[in-house]
Amino acid sequence: MASVPFDQLDGYIWMNGEFVKWGDAKIHVLTHGLHYASAVFEGERAYGGEIFKLTEHTERLHESARILGFTIPYSVAEIEDASRELLKKQGFTDAYVRPIAWRGSDSMGVSAQANRINVAIAIWQWPSYFDPEQRLKGIRLDIAEYCRPDPRTAPSKSKAAGLYMICTLSKHAAEAKGYADAMMLDWRGQVAEATGANIFFVKEGKLLTPTPDCFLDGITRRTVIGLAKRRGIEVIERAIMPEELEGFEEAFLCGTAAEVTPVAEIGKYTFTPGQITKTLMDDYTAEVQPKRAAAE
Ligand SMILES: Cc1ncc(COP(=O)(O)O)c(C=O)c1O
Secondary structure, three states: OOOOOHHHOOOEEEEOOEEEEHHHOOOOOOOHHHHHOOEEEOOEEEEOOEEOOHHHHHHHHHHHHHHOOOOOOOOHHHHHHHHHHHHHHHOOOOEEEEEEEEEOOOOOOOOOOOOOEEEEEEEEOOOOOOOHHHHHHOEEEEEOOOOEOOOOOOOOOOOEHHHHHHHHHHHHHHHHOOOOEEEEEEOOOOEEEEOOOEEEEEEOOEEEEOOOOOOOOOHHHHHHHHHHHHOOOOEEEOOOOHHHHHHOOEEEEEEOOOEEEEEEEEOOEEOOOOHHHHHHHHHHHHHOOOOOOOOO
């Protein structure tokens, strides 16, 4: 599958209310979303035939669009139904789900008040975001040169395509140096997150994670916090300075795509994936499985 370009995969894509053949889900080159990044998207995973936290993701898609100043012309329920139907139509039980909404091609220019809002959903198989072997040993992260922007500089609460420009740049720079990904600091120099996942640390049996005040408060992040609390692990959300990494014992990333991924190195700092990371990895794996009716 890896060698097949994404525009040539099989099946269907849901686009503006219809299921269209995968290869026919096209847009015009003069699309506002392409030129001016007026697009918002989600990343979801289906496990055992059910999309994990689908409503939270779909509500966030709506909220991301609202922050960018447009309204998605399909309700949360309509998008959820389309996502579930598409998952069945694609014939997958475990898969990655990508809804996206963008301003269309009715007019070109920075202002695009009347451009049609388009919505599409694609579903494909995507087993592990990071190399599975590397993942268990702990991945290696560089520290990115680009910083997460001040919320006065960019709409940081929106899962907006434009915010990924610095993520791709940072990830490419890290990969060129042999790292799996990069940890990004924010505009104040505080630890923020990776290029597509949130970050956690363990110190003296407690879980630490940066306060999400200028980056995405991930759905997986919130899930992991809940799982840790359920285990009686204290969770501290606070500003974390990069120098503090010296004294941290474990580190891991989490996100829909990354799930819970142990980290072995961040720049000059090293970590040993330990009991808390392993427990949360296992708890997350159990948590995402569909909760069947008690009768089963
Ligand atoms: C930049 C960034 N941060 C954090 C996350 C984690 O968010 P979630 O757990 O909602 O997938 C993602 C993935 O969507 C992301 O792209």
